[in-house]
Amino acid sequence: MTGWQARQLAEQTGRTFVITGANSGIGLETARDLVGRGGHVVLAVRDLAKGEQARSEITRGASGSAEVRRLDLSDLDSVASFAKDLAEQLEASGRLLNALVCNAGVMGGPYLMTSQGFERQMGTNHLGHAALVTALWPGLRAAGGRVVVLSSIAARGGRLSRTSSREDLVAPSPYQASRVYSNTKQANLLFAQELHRRAAAAGSPVSVVAAHPGVSATNLFSRQLREQNRGWLVPAARVVMPLVLQSAAAGALPTLRALHTSTPSGSFVGPRALGQFRGRPELLDVYSSAGDPAVAARLWALTEEVLGAPLPA
Numbered sequence: 001m002t003g004w005q006a007r008q009l010a011e012q013t014g015r016t017f018v019i020t021g022a023n024s025g026i027g028l029e030t031a032r033d034l035v036g037r038g039g040h041v042v043l044a045v046r047d048l049a050k051g052e053q054a055r056s057e058i059t060r061g062a063s064g065s066a067e068v069r070r071l072d073l074s075d076l077d078s079v080a081s082f083a084k085d086l087a088e089q090l091e092a093s094g095r096l097l098n099a100l101v102c103n104a105g106v107m108g109g110p111y112l113m114t115s116q117g118f119e120r121q122m123g124t125n126h127l128g129h130a131a132l133v134t135a136l137w138p139g140l141r142a143a144g145g146r147v148v149v150l151s152s153i154a155a156r157g158g159r160l161s162r163t164s165s166r167e168d169l170v171a172p173s174p175y176q177a178s179r180v181y182s183n184t185k186q187a188n189l190l191f192a193q194e195l196h197r198r199a200a201a202a203g204s205p206v207s208v209v210a211a212h213p214g215v216s217a218t219n220l221f222s223r224q225l226r227e228q229n230r231g232w233l234v235p236a237a238r239v240v241m242p243l244v245l246q247s248a249a250a251g252a253l254p255t256l257r258a259l260h261t262s263t264p265s266g267s268f269v270g271p272r273a274l275g276q277f278r279g280r281p282e283l284l285d286v287y288s289s290a291g292d293p294a295v296a297a298r299l300w301a302l303t304e305e306v307l308g309a310p311l312p313a
């Protein structure tokens with residue numbers, strides 16, 4: 001097979017990565033690869049037991065290491081305490097934070113709210129990650145590190161615009177679950193590009209790359225089915241998904257390429273084949289839904305307003 005291969009990633013000994021949602025799917029496979037190359041991965045998870053299970057699985061026989069830390073992106077207090085504890089531990093150990101992978105995500109389901117009362121999908125996928133990037137920015141800057149943000153082909157259907165309101169972000173009405181998910185993934189892509197532009201303009205050493213994993217067989221779909229009270233479909237989905245979708249390991253390749261130093265800041269990485277559903281990771285054009293800097297600036301301003309604090313860079 002031609003195209004970019006994970007083996008093009010160098011050895012990662014001495015480098016530290018934070019991956020959100022690293023106990024499952026694409027985050028787990030990304031962590032497995034990096035630990036296998038000697039890296040140290042902080043598994044930032046909301047369920048410590050699942051995190052421990054993942055840690056013991058990916059460190060078995062690997063040259064690298066992993067640690068589990070609790071992070072619930074749907075609670076800004078959890079984001080703040082995760083970042084504070086991590087910064088203290090990095091300083092104490094003399095480690096640098098080489099990369100943050102904003103990977104965790106939820107898709108669909110009923111209208112639920114975060115601890116701060118924001119709609120759950122946007123609160124988790126975009127707002128929680130924006131707060132996390134902001135809190136970890138000093139550490140990333142000190143390391144000349146990289147932020148990788150997971151988007152999706154669903155971003156193509158996002159409807160955030162130059163005139164979007166605070167309510168569009170935190171209290172969408174009427175609530176259409178798949179529309180809101182698309183908006184969150186559009187927000188991920190807009191945020192990554194705006195962060196890249198601002199970091200570059202400020203002469204910051206931090207680089208920012210967006211990625212999408214095509215369509216990969218992970219727990220994203222089974223959790224959605226359960227939340228739609230269609231959990232009885234999960235066993236069938238578990239059989240069918242690996243036959244029609246690419247594997248979670250293949251879905252992690254865009255993230256791994258996004259982490260590679262040869263991938264320029266501001267890039268968007270993902271598969272191109274079959275309508276971008278699968279294939280080797282390539283450098284892609286940003287979707288038109290996320291191509292307008294004025295929309296990105298609007299999202300940036302709204303995000304700062306909702307979080308009540310300036311974003312970095």
Ligand SMILES: NC(=O)c1ccc[n+]([C@@H]2O[C@H](COP(=O)([O-])OP(=O)(O)OC[C@H]3O[C@@H](n4cnc5c(N)ncnc54)[C@H](OP(=O)(O)O)[C@@H]3O)[C@@H](O)[C@H]2O)c1
Nearest residue numbers: 021024025026072073074103104105152215216218219220
């Ligand atoms: N799979 C695909 O085809 C696909 C396509 C496009 C984009 N993506 C994106 O890829 C990323 C990874 O998804 P995946 O497919 O690997 O799904 P997954 O297997 O369901 O993994 C999602 C991860 O996010 C975590 N998570 C959810 N809510 C969280 C919260 N409030 N705080 C912290 N962690 C939370 C989950 O934790 P729990 O295990 O505790 O629930 C899980 O570890 C997501 O951003 C998704 O939007 C996936």
